Each structure stands twice: as C-alpha cells, then as structure tokens.
Amino acid sequence: MAAPDRRRPLGLRATVAVTIAILVLGSALAKGLFVGNSAADALAQEVGSSMTGLAQSLARQLDSTMWARANQIAALSRIDALKDPAVAQSTIDELKRRDTTIAWIGMTDAGGRVVAASNGLLLGADISRRPVHQEGMKGLFVGDVHEAVALKGQVPYLQGETPKFVDVSAPLQKSDGTVVGVLATHYSWEWAHASIRQLIEPLADLKGLSLFILSADGTVLIGPDGSVGRPLPVPVLSTRTRDGWSADVWPDGVTYVTGVAHGKGLHDYAGLGWTVVARQPADIVFAQSGRLQQIIVGSGIVLALLFSLAGWFAAGRISRPLSAIADAAARIGSGERGVEIPDVGGAAEIRRLSASLRDMVDSLTNKDAALMRLEDIAYEDRLTALPNRRYFEQYVEASTGGNGSATVMYIDLDGFKPVNDRLGHDAGDAVLRQVGSRLAAIFRDDDVIARLGGDEFAAVLPRRPGRAAPDTGELAARIIAAVNEPVSIDGEKVRVGCSIGIAAWPEDDGDMATVMRHADAALYKAKRDGRNRAVRWVRQVAERAAE
Incomplete structure (x- = not known):
C-alpha cells in the first residue's frame, strides 16, 4: 500500500499570491515576446524604408545637380559672344572662379583644338578624339564618371584617389546652325562627396550608416574604404531594377538593412544610370527591440512582486473568516455541543456563506x-x-x-x-x-x-x-x-x-x-x-x- 502524501497543500493566501505572480509574469513574458517581435518587424520596416528614402534622396540630388549643370552649359553655348575666344576666355575664368566644382572648362574649335581654357590648362591641345569634343559636336552631352588622365596632377583631387570627372559639353553654333566649336566642362567628382556629406550630417545618430554610389556597370564610385573602383560586394543589389530594401548578408558576415534607389534623371536629362545604396547593420536596428523586451520583462517582474504582495494581504481578508468558519465546522463535526457557525465579516460572499452554513446546521438539527x-x-x-x-x-x-x-x-x-x-x-x-x-x-x-x-x-x-x-x-x-x-x-x-x-x-x-x-x-x-x-x-x- 502506497504511503499517503503528507505534503501540506498551499494555503489560500499563498495560492492567490503565487497565482497572481505567475499570471502577471507570464503575461509580461508573452507581451515582451510579442511586442519585441512586432517591434523588430516594425523597426526593420521603418529602417528599411528610411534607407530606401535616403538612397532615393541622394539619387534625386545627384540627378538634380547634373541636370542643373547640363542646363547651365547648354545655356552658355547659345551665347553668340562666346564664339569669340577672347570673350570665351574671360567668361571661362569667371565661371571657374565662382564654381569650385569645375575642375576644367574650355572651348574648342571645330577641329578639336582648345582655344580657351581655365588656368590655361590644355590650351592649344588637340582633344578631337575625346568624347567630350566628339559628342559635344553632335549636341548636349553628359558623360559618365571617368578618370582624368590628361589632367592628372594638374587639378586638386581627393587624397588617395585618382581624380574623377563628369563631362558636360554642348555645341557652339552660328545662326545658320553651323557648329564652330564645343564648350566643354570637366566637373570634379568632389561635388558628389559634398552632396553625401550634406545629406548624412543630420543622420549622424544613425550608427553604422554607409552609402555607396554605383556607376551604370555596377562599379563603386563612392563608398567606404577599399570598395571604390570595384564591383559592389553584394551583386544582387546592383541588379535590382526597382527601389526598395531588404536585409542582406554581406561578405563581412554582417546582416545589413539595405535600401537601394536608382537615378532616373530629371526632366529632359535621362540620367547616367547611377545606383545609390544605403545600409545599416541589422543588429543595431534590432537592439532597440531587444531593449524594449528587457524593459517589458523587467517591469513585469516588478509588477508580479507588487501584485503578489497585494494579493497576499487581500487573500488574508478572505482566509481569516474562512478559517474561523472551518474551525467551527470541525468542532461541530466532532460532536461538540453548543457550537455555532460564527457570523463573520469580510466579503459579501463570505458573509453569505456563513449565514448559509448556520441555516444548514439549523436544518440538520431537524433531520426528519x-x-x-x-x-x-x-x-x-x-x-x-x-x-x-x-x-x-x-x-x-x-x-x-x-x-x-x-x-x-x-x-x-x-x-x-x-x-x-x-x-x-x-x-x-x-x-x-x-x-x-x-x-x-x-x-x-x-x-x-x-x-x-x-x-x-x-x-x-x-x-x-x-x-x-x-x-x-x-x-x-x-x-x-x-x-x-x-x-x-x-x-x-x-x-x-x-x-x-x-x-x-x-x-x-x-x-x-x-x-x-x-x-x-x-x-x-x-x-x-x-x-x-x-x-x-x-x-x-x-x-x-x-x-
């Protein structure tokens, strides 16, 4: 025969306190898990959207700048006075002085010989084989980023980088439409770096933020150290045709929330097919949701202790009159005469229980x-x-x-x-x-x-x-x-x-x-x-x- 279980069951007060603690703590844990996961999803969505918005903003800014520069050169090329090399030289010098992003600006004749140039660079040189002259003879031309081979060492550029330029040229025409030369400009790539600095200055609190600008063939034009001049380390990003975001694992093993936007040009400027990529480490994003989970669980533990303590005292108001009723019932059950169920106070249900038990005892005295x-x-x-x-x-x-x-x-x-x-x-x-x-x-x-x-x-x-x-x-x-x-x-x-x-x-x-x-x-x-x-x-x- 098995020995009886002699373990003393929990009293009402302890049961109420423990139950409240378990319920509050369980609710906090469940809420922390649910809110944490929901917050992680919401934060990823928010950061992903912000990365996409950041990339789109930079792409629009680059397109807007290039459109403005192309329009500027196109407008200047229509001024008749500029067909005079002397007038053109003074105008070029003034433009170069006022616009620091111009690395070089010059005018060629129809044969491609430079007849006016900023700072006298390439003056008299034959650039007829260069795209800036050949395409400029045909109409307004905007050339993609390229290294400045001819001007290397003659213009300032970023330390550690080969100087890069963006070409803009337009034909110089007589009134009868005859092309007599080309107004050609090399814009320094420094203006793109300046645009990025202006854009990310208000976002200094975004830890780990990185920006990439890619050429049409996927080569990194601007990016973190070591990435310039190479294909993007995550090829799939450069092949996307739509703006958007995703969480991708990069070659360094880190998962980044990455936004991608493509330059779409502006008005009559078709753009150069550049792609802007903005990224932020995912663990930085999700750390906020982790902290939120910790706060919820921590507050749940504190609330569980407070509510269980309150439950302990509240249950005492119930257990004391119940104990008095139980003691009286035990004495009646043992045959002791003259014992009555006490008229206790407390909750209405306990008073009703006391009255009901008194009535039941009275009824039991009349067994028949x-x-x-x-x-x-x-x-x-x-x-x-x-x-x-x-x-x-x-x-x-x-x-x-x-x-x-x-x-x-x-x-x-x-x-x-x-x-x-x-x-x-x-x-x-x-x-x-x-x-x-x-x-x-x-x-x-x-x-x-x-x-x-x-x-x-x-x-x-x-x-x-x-x-x-x-x-x-x-x-x-x-x-x-x-x-x-x-x-x-x-x-x-x-x-x-x-x-x-x-x-x-x-x-x-x-x-x-x-x-x-x-x-x-x-x-x-x-x-x-x-x-x-x-x-x-x-x-x-x-x-x-x-x-």
Missing part, C-alpha cells in the same frame, strides 16, 4: 424534515414536477399487496420525436412540461400519475371501498383531448397526441407486475391500430402480441 425533503427531491421528476419512475414503482409495490384493486394506465406521446428533432430539446422539454401539467389536472387526488422517462407516463388509479370505479373510457378520452391541445413554442403552435394502454388489478391478473405488462401490451396495440387512442387489455390482445 430535512430527510423528507430530500426524499421528495429524490422521487420527483425535475422536468415535469411529477413523481418519477422510482416513486411509481415503490408506490405500486406498497399499495397492491393487500385486498384492494386498481387500474393501471400506460400513456405514450405520439408525434413527440418529430417535434423534438425539428425544434430542439428545449422545445421538447416545453411540450413535456405542458403535458405533465395537463395530466396532473385530470386525475383525482388519490390517483398517482408519474413520468417514467422520455415521453412515457403511467398512472395508477386505486379503487377505494364505497367509491365507484372510474370510467376508464371517458377518462382516456379526456386525456387524449387534453394532450391534443396545441402547445405554443416561440409563437409556433405544435401538436402531439397520445396512445393509452389500460389493464386492471386483480381482474386481469393477481400479480401486479403482470398487470403492468398487460397495460404495456395494450399500449402497443393502440400504437399499431393507428395511435391517438386507448386500448383496454383483453386476452385477445395478448394472443395477437404473441403471434
């Missing part, structure tokens, strides 16, 4: 009345309030052992099942209650009508000395008529009928159990003959049932 009531409950059908099968069988057994006589009627409802199936059990219960009430009103006070179960009822009509026997035919007709009255359920009127089997004791048999079987056989004869009728048992009924 309480037991009789319990017996009544045990013998009562809860749905119809009629006696139940148990009472009926005990009554029959107790009342038919002498020299008396009685009539037995078995009553079974017709058409009840369709009503129950179509309208549901609640409707069926309503029909049974109505039928029970009608049957109770028909029988005499000393008759017993009981519900045996389902839609089955039975009645015993004792015949007292000096009292006329009931007219079972007339009684059965009244029962059938009463049962056939419609029952209203939710505004719908439904009807049921009943079949009745009748037998008499001791006329039909001296054994009451046999008489009840005769009444049951007569009931089924009524069912077979068309229902909603009564059949009195005779021997022929038994013979037909046996066939």
Whole structure:
C-alpha cells in the first residue's frame, strides 16, 4: 500500500499570491515576446524604408545637380559672344572662379583644338578624339564618371584617389546652325562627396550608416574604404531594377538593412544610370527591440512582486473568516455541543456563506424534515414536477399487496420525436412540461400519475371501498383531448397526441407486475391500430402480441 502524501497543500493566501505572480509574469513574458517581435518587424520596416528614402534622396540630388549643370552649359553655348575666344576666355575664368566644382572648362574649335581654357590648362591641345569634343559636336552631352588622365596632377583631387570627372559639353553654333566649336566642362567628382556629406550630417545618430554610389556597370564610385573602383560586394543589389530594401548578408558576415534607389534623371536629362545604396547593420536596428523586451520583462517582474504582495494581504481578508468558519465546522463535526457557525465579516460572499452554513446546521438539527425533503427531491421528476419512475414503482409495490384493486394506465406521446428533432430539446422539454401539467389536472387526488422517462407516463388509479370505479373510457378520452391541445413554442403552435394502454388489478391478473405488462401490451396495440387512442387489455390482445 502506497504511503499517503503528507505534503501540506498551499494555503489560500499563498495560492492567490503565487497565482497572481505567475499570471502577471507570464503575461509580461508573452507581451515582451510579442511586442519585441512586432517591434523588430516594425523597426526593420521603418529602417528599411528610411534607407530606401535616403538612397532615393541622394539619387534625386545627384540627378538634380547634373541636370542643373547640363542646363547651365547648354545655356552658355547659345551665347553668340562666346564664339569669340577672347570673350570665351574671360567668361571661362569667371565661371571657374565662382564654381569650385569645375575642375576644367574650355572651348574648342571645330577641329578639336582648345582655344580657351581655365588656368590655361590644355590650351592649344588637340582633344578631337575625346568624347567630350566628339559628342559635344553632335549636341548636349553628359558623360559618365571617368578618370582624368590628361589632367592628372594638374587639378586638386581627393587624397588617395585618382581624380574623377563628369563631362558636360554642348555645341557652339552660328545662326545658320553651323557648329564652330564645343564648350566643354570637366566637373570634379568632389561635388558628389559634398552632396553625401550634406545629406548624412543630420543622420549622424544613425550608427553604422554607409552609402555607396554605383556607376551604370555596377562599379563603386563612392563608398567606404577599399570598395571604390570595384564591383559592389553584394551583386544582387546592383541588379535590382526597382527601389526598395531588404536585409542582406554581406561578405563581412554582417546582416545589413539595405535600401537601394536608382537615378532616373530629371526632366529632359535621362540620367547616367547611377545606383545609390544605403545600409545599416541589422543588429543595431534590432537592439532597440531587444531593449524594449528587457524593459517589458523587467517591469513585469516588478509588477508580479507588487501584485503578489497585494494579493497576499487581500487573500488574508478572505482566509481569516474562512478559517474561523472551518474551525467551527470541525468542532461541530466532532460532536461538540453548543457550537455555532460564527457570523463573520469580510466579503459579501463570505458573509453569505456563513449565514448559509448556520441555516444548514439549523436544518440538520431537524433531520426528519430535512430527510423528507430530500426524499421528495429524490422521487420527483425535475422536468415535469411529477413523481418519477422510482416513486411509481415503490408506490405500486406498497399499495397492491393487500385486498384492494386498481387500474393501471400506460400513456405514450405520439408525434413527440418529430417535434423534438425539428425544434430542439428545449422545445421538447416545453411540450413535456405542458403535458405533465395537463395530466396532473385530470386525475383525482388519490390517483398517482408519474413520468417514467422520455415521453412515457403511467398512472395508477386505486379503487377505494364505497367509491365507484372510474370510467376508464371517458377518462382516456379526456386525456387524449387534453394532450391534443396545441402547445405554443416561440409563437409556433405544435401538436402531439397520445396512445393509452389500460389493464386492471386483480381482474386481469393477481400479480401486479403482470398487470403492468398487460397495460404495456395494450399500449402497443393502440400504437399499431393507428395511435391517438386507448386500448383496454383483453386476452385477445395478448394472443395477437404473441403471434
């Protein structure tokens, strides 16, 4: 035999405190996990969108700058005075002085010889084979970033980099459309660096932010140390045709939230196909959501302690009066006399419990009345309030052992099942209650009508000395008529009928159990003959049932 579990269960106060702590802490953990994940997704979306916006802003700024520079050169090329080399030289010198992004500006004749140049650089040189002259003879030309081979060492450039220029040139035409030369400009790539510095200065708090500018072939024009002049380390970014963002693992093994935007040109300037990439390490992004999770969980632990402490004191107000009630109940249970359940204070439910227990103890002192009531409950059908099968069988057994006589009627409802199936059990219960009430009103006070179960009822009509026997035919007709009255359920009127089997004791048999079987056989004869009728048992009924 296993030894009993002697572990002392937790008291109410401890149970309440522990339960509150678990619920609050569990809620905090679940909320921290959910909010943390949601925050991580939201932050990634926000940072990704901001990276894309940053790249788009820089791409637009580059396009806008190039468009303005191209328009400037195109406008200057239409000034007739510039076709005079002397006038052109003074204008070029003034432009160079005012615009520090111009690395070199000059004018060529139709053959490609430089006839005017800033700071005299390349003056008299033949640049007819250079794209800046060849394309400029055809119309407005904007050339992509390239190394300044001819001017290397002659113009300032970024330390550690080969000087890079962007070419802009336009034809110089006479009034008849004849091209007499080209106004050509090399813009220093320093202006692109300046644009990036201006753009990221307000974003200094974005840790780990990096920007790349790629040429049309995917080569890095501007980027972190070591990346310039090489293809982008993450090729997939340079092949995207749409602006957007994603989280990509770069060759250094770090995952970056990366935004990509493509230069689309501006107005009549088609652009050079540059791509701008902005990135930020993902762990920096998600660190904010991690801190948020820690704050939620930490506050949850503090709240769990505070609420469990509050629960401990609150439960004390409940446990103290309950303990007093339990002590009194234990003393009463041990047989101690004169002990009453205390009238305690506290919550309304506890006061009600105390009063109820006092009433119960008072009731238990009158055992006979309480037991009789319990017996009544045990013998009562809860749905119809009629006696139940148990009472009926005990009554029959107790009342038919002498020299008396009685009539037995078995009553079974017709058409009840369709009503129950179509309208549901609640409707069926309503029909049974109505039928029970009608049957109770028909029988005499000393008759017993009981519900045996389902839609089955039975009645015993004792015949007292000096009292006329009931007219079972007339009684059965009244029962059938009463049962056939419609029952209203939710505004719908439904009807049921009943079949009745009748037998008499001791006329039909001296054994009451046999008489009840005769009444049951007569009931089924009524069912077979068309229902909603009564059949009195005779021997022929038994013979037909046996066939």
